[in-house]
Amino acid sequence: MIKVKNISKEFDGSPILKGISTFFEKGKTNLIIGQSGSGKTVFLKCLLGLFETNSGQIFFENSPINLMTTKERTVLRQEIGMVFQGSALFDSMTVEENIMFPMQMFTKKDDDEVRERANQAIKRVNLINANEKYPDEISGGMKKRVAIARSIVMNPKYLFCDEPNSGLDPKTAILIDNLIQEITEEYNITTVINTHDMNSVMEIGEKIVFLLNGKKAWEGSNKDIFNTDNEAVSNFVYSSDLFKKVRKMYLEKK
Amino acid sequence: MRVISNIGKYFLMLQNVFGKFTKWKVLRQLIFKDIESLIIGSLGIVSFISFFVGGVVSIQTALNLENPFLPKDLIGFATRQSIILEFAPTFISIIMAGKVGSYITSSIGTMKVTEQIDALEVMGINTYNYLIFPKIIALLLYPLVICISMFLGIFGGYIACVYGGFSTSGEFIQGIQLDFTPFHVTYAFIKTAFFSFILATIPSFHGYFMTGGALEVGKASTVSFVWTSVVIILLNYLITQLLLT
Numbered sequence: 031m032i033k034v035k036n037i038s039k040e041f042d043g044s045p046i047l048k049g050i051s052t053f054f055e056k057g058k059t060n061l062i063i064g065q066s067g068s069g070k071t072v073f074l075k076c077l078l079g080l081f082e083t084n085s086g087q088i089f090f091e092n093s094p095i096n097l098m099t100t101k102e103r104t105v106l107r108q109e110i111g112m113v114f115q116g117s118a119l120f121d122s123m124t125v126e127e128n129i130m131f132p133m134q135m136f137t138k139k140d141d142d143e144v145r146e147r148a149n150q151a152i153k154r155v156n157l158i159n160a161n162e163k164y165p166d167e168i169s170g171g172m173k174k175r176v177a178i179a180r181s182i183v184m185n186p187k188y189l190f191c192d193e194p195n196s197g198l199d200p201k202t203a204i205l206i207d208n209l210i211q212e213i214t215e216e217y218n219i220t221t222v223i224n225t226h227d228m229n230s231v232m233e234i235g236e237k238i239v240f241l242l243n244g245k246k247a248w249e250g251s252n253k254d255i256f257n258t259d260n261e262a263v264s265n266f267v268y269s270s271d272l273f274k275k276v277r278k279m280y281l282e283k284k
Numbered sequence: 285m286r287v288i289s290n291i292g293k294y295f296l297m298l299q300n301v302f303g304k305f306t307k308w309k310v311l312r313q314l315i316f317k318d319i320e321s322l323i324i325g326s327l328g329i330v331s332f333i334s335f336f337v338g339g340v341v342s343i344q345t346a347l348n349l350e351n352p353f354l355p356k357d358l359i360g361f362a363t364r365q366s367i368i369l370e371f372a373p374t375f376i377s378i379i380m381a382g383k384v385g386s387y388i389t390s391s392i393g394t395m396k397v398t399e400q401i402d403a404l405e406v407m408g409i410n411t412y413n414y415l416i417f418p419k420i421i422a423l424l425l426y427p428l429v430i431c432i433s434m435f436l437g438i439f440g441g442y443i444a445c446v447y448g449g450f451s452t453s454g455e456f457i458q459g460i461q462l463d464f465t466p467f468h469v470t471y472a473f474i475k476t477a478f479f480s481f482i483l484a485t486i487p488s489f490h491g492y493f494m495t496g497g498a499l500e501v502g503k504a505s506t507v508s509f510v511w512t513s514v515v516i517i518l519l520n521y522l523i524t525q526l527l528l529t
Binding site (some may be wrong): 078080100103104105106107108110112114115116118119120121122132134135136190 | 307394398399406
């Protein structure tokens with residue numbers, strides 16, 4: 031579980047995050063949603079420790095990240111898997127080498143064991159015949175799968191995803207969403223996903239935190255979002271006519 | 285003010301480069317990769333430039349020796365002095381600032397804009413050590429490149445001079461041996477050692493701390509070339525003043 035207590039972050043005097051408090055549960059897909067510029071990516075990078083917060087605390091299983099020593103942080107980071115928006119695969123390495131990389135860096139396993147574990151991860155994300163290919167030789171959806179495989183290969187306790195289905199067609203986006211949800215349940219990890227994809231919200235949003243201008247404006251689940259009377263979140267989630275109709279039908283049926 | 289802040293950032297970066305070390309097994313592979321791309325990949329252009337510039341230096345010297353009382357062995361002497369003292373260590377380093385420096389800045393800069401450096405950070409890797417240290421080690425072989433440049437520069441001068449009919453082979457070789465001071469070679473290699481460190485670290489700094497997108501990677505490469513050249517020229521002056529005067 032990750033707990034966030036009243037964190038704030040500013041850049042050059044302008045506040046980006048304003049006193050956010052929330053928690054992300056283990057074994058659930060937790061979503062951070064909000065408009066572009068609402069502070070989602072900064073929030074995620076604060077959780078990852080890539081940005082230092084100006085105030086407040088972030089707890090990973092009751093250990094505050096800002097009070098951790100460099101060594102403790104290094105250990106924590108080895109328990110974190112991250113899927114970046116652009117996948118962030120290493121260009122100079124093949125798919126298999128990309129997935130083997132974290133194990134080569136942090137384990138004492140021999141090459142055969144590392145390769146075997148990497149291939150298990152490759153199989154888990156349903157990547158076929160891509161081991162020897164370089165990132166620029168595979169599609170966007172495959173890149174995301176490689177990034178997910180790389181992030182789970184060390185059996186992380188926490189999985190962070192920054193817009194995992196941006197730039198993907200709707201079918202592939204749903205496949206990636208489902209894959210992340212399956213992995214979350216299977217590995218019993220705390221997953222935090224940064225997204226503004228409404229399909230993801232409806233499909234896998236077991237816990238949703240809505241940010242507006244750097245503040246937490248609403249939180250709940252994908253079921254709560256149909257009944258919410260919070261105008262800001264309704265305007266954001268049901269901005270398209272299709273979703274407005276879906277909500278209307280759902281409420282009428284109820 | 286920004287320049288002072290960047291100088292501070294540069295030295296902090298150096299401190300981090302020698303901070304927590306990457307696993308030796310991984311580091312070794314990176315060092316070999318960098319030797320291949322930075323050193324072996326530069327041999328062709330360095331050899332080509334050195335040979336022909338050596339030839340031009342000897343022709344220019346020969347054409348300026350109009351007085352019949354001046355001995356022809358001065359051509360070999362002037363070629364040797366120009367190549368060993370300045371051309372090979374300093375001007376090849378400026379060329380390398382363009383070739384190797386741009387490569388380092390753009391490769392690290394691209395990793396920065398595509399979040400590959402963030403990915404390494406999230407894994408708990410000391411990215412300064414992982415990205416920059418192998419380049420510093422690979423460029424320890426840079427004096428070897430300069431050695432080849434010195435040899436080919438003088439050889440180019442010999443070919444141009446002898447086959448251009450400016451002097452005999454014997455006169456040129458006599459000129460090469462004339463008043464030879466071994467310390468000049470030591471001086472050239474001391475300079476080269478400093479330049480190799482500059483060639484590895486300044487372009488890395490510009491790549492690592494760049495912000496923006498693809499366009500900014502190009503801009504960072506240009507700025508990196510300018511600053512690497514400026515520092516090499518200033519350092520060249522300082523080392524010459526300290527060692528030769």
